[in-house]
Amino acid sequence: ELQLVESGGGLVQPGGSLRLSCVASEFTLSSYWMSWVRQAPGKGLEWVANIKQDGSEKYYVDSVKGRFTISRDNAKNSLYLQMNTLRAEDTAVYYCARDSHMIQGERGFDCWGQGTLVTVSS
């Protein structure tokens, strides 16, 4: 069964750092763009960042540029999100999601992790 499993969430103080991980099962990560999406408590979905299959292109929502870094290790079938200088407004459930396929192109985010909660509070 296709699966994405996130880890690394938790409670962190404002200004602190956290690294999220996402491991893929039953598909080859290297064939897909991958994205991170977050959802603040009681709010809607917000796309955060994505990364091309080979890691050569990365894009971010303006609110996290310069603070968050998306990366991947295809050999480990893993995706990461390094979050620095965290703010209270970064508090959210963070999901990793499978993005576009290298050949099939954009077909929506067809596989999501279960989410990991990041709480930024003193």
Added chain:
Amino acid sequence: DIQLTQSPSTLSASIGDRVTITCRASQSISSWVAWYQQKAGKAPKLLIYRASSLETGVPSRFSGSGSGTEFTLTISSLQPDDFATYYCQEFSTTSRTFGPGTKVEIK
């Protein structure tokens, strides 16, 4: 950056009703739209991609249409399992902006 709006923000409907949700883009995005269903405490579920293609396993009562700047998600006959929040998302650029969501409630 492309902005997406959805209407209505909340919709009250009864079982068996035909329901339509609209998503509007701030500029033309061709057919690069996806639709998701999300239930409380769960990850979103893909329903429609490329504006009108039904994701595998999604019931045929869900359909999508539109192109350019206006898109619709239609549920032909609302079922108990369909009460949820629905989001559109654009794929026309390297960013993947979501709409603000439409909550479908029981009338």
